[in-house]
Amino acid sequence: MNRLLPVLGLLVAINFSSLQAQDDDFYIFLCFGQSNMEGFPGIxxxxxxxxxxxxxxxxxxxxxxxxxxxxxxxxxxxxLSRPPAGLSPADYFGRALVAALPEDKKVGVINVAVGGTKIELFDETTRESYLADAPDWLHNISSAYNKDPYARLIEMGKLAQKDGVIKGILLHQGESNTGDKEWPAKVEAVYQNILHDLDLDAVDVPLLAGEVVAADQNGKCASMNEIIRTLPETIPTAHVVSSEGCPDGPDDLHFSPEGYKMLGTRYADTMLPLLKD
Incomplete structure (x- = not known):
């Protein structure tokens, strides 16, 4: 029995060291979605x-x-995501947060996004059937995450939890689900899976969902914003970030760099009071 004591002591030391390594002042945010979260090329x-x-x-x-x-x-x-992406809302979300938070706070983001995808790609119960009928270009983009971006998000989330504390989840997705009234329920399923797989509590980890390019910018998918705005009815800890007035690019689907800057700052403005709470 006594020969076990040094081993037990070593295990306690390792666990204590691991706990000590986590920095409570390092605020981490998971970011996922489609091309506007990925960042449209051009920086x-x-x-x-x-x-x-x-x-x-x-x-x-x-x-x-x-x-x-x-x-x-x-x-x-x-x-922040992958080559050859561009500026995204996550950029100015983080920049605005560190500018507003005390100097002893750090902000970290994990950006796993796939341009052109429906929310179904992030649900493990629908991913395979969705990819079965997906075009080659979607397979090519998702291959950066071994065609399982949800698994990559969780893998990176677990790594990040060794260093800091996950404080929120940022979503920008919906263009490819335009008109889908089941979208809020589908988002809820993904959100609940993330909370479960990373052992998080919804009260401590709100979901921030950004609107797509708005009607005032002639957004081709602007009608989806009506559905996005209903998300808090399905997810009480969800908050919707308005895209009104955020300039877009020539395709009326993606934001311009100035639009990403404005939208990302609005994500931060939404998150700051939640951090104080």
């Missing part, structure tokens, strides 16, 4: 930096162009 030189090193990104893919390796933290210089 103005003025937006490439310098970025406050208190704002970090956990690389969800190997990203040799940026000198990033999957599963490691880096200063959050855009793009």
């Amino acid at each position: 103005p030189e003025s937006e490439k930096g310098p970025v406050n090193p208190r704002f970090q990104v956990l690389a969800a893919v190997d990203f040799p162009e940026m000198g990033r390796e999957k599963g490691h933290w880096y200063t959050a210089t855009p793009p």
Whole structure:
């Protein structure tokens, strides 16, 4: 029995060391969705930096162009998702948060998004059937996450929890589900799965969902915003971020860099009072 004591002591030391490594002042946010969360290609030189090193990104893919390796933290210089993405709402969400929070707080984001996808790709019960009929370009994009972006989000989330505390989930998706009245229920299923798989409590980890390009910008999917605005009726801890007045690009589907800046700042403005609560 006495020979077990050194082993038990070692295990206690390891567990204590692991607990000590987690930084309660490192606020982490999961970001997922389709192309507007991914970041539409095109980053103005003025937006490439310098970025406050208190704002970090956990690389969800190997990203040799940026000198990033999957599963490691880096200063959050855009793009935050994968090559060849661009500026996204996550960029100015993080920049605005670190500017507003005390100097001892850090912000980290994990961005796993797939351009053009429906929400079904993030639900493990519908992913395979959805991909079975998906076009080649969607297979090509999702292959960055081994065609299972939800699993990658959870994998990275578990890694991040060793370093900090998950404080919220950011969603920007809906264009490919335009008109789908079941979308709020589908989002709820994904949200509940995330909470379960990462052992999180909805009260502590709200869901922030951004509207798609608005009607005042001639958004092609603007009608989806009526459905997005109903999300808190299905998810009490959900908050909708308005896209009204956020400039878009020529295709009327993606935001312009200025639009991403405005929308990302609105995500941060929505999150800040929730952090104080």
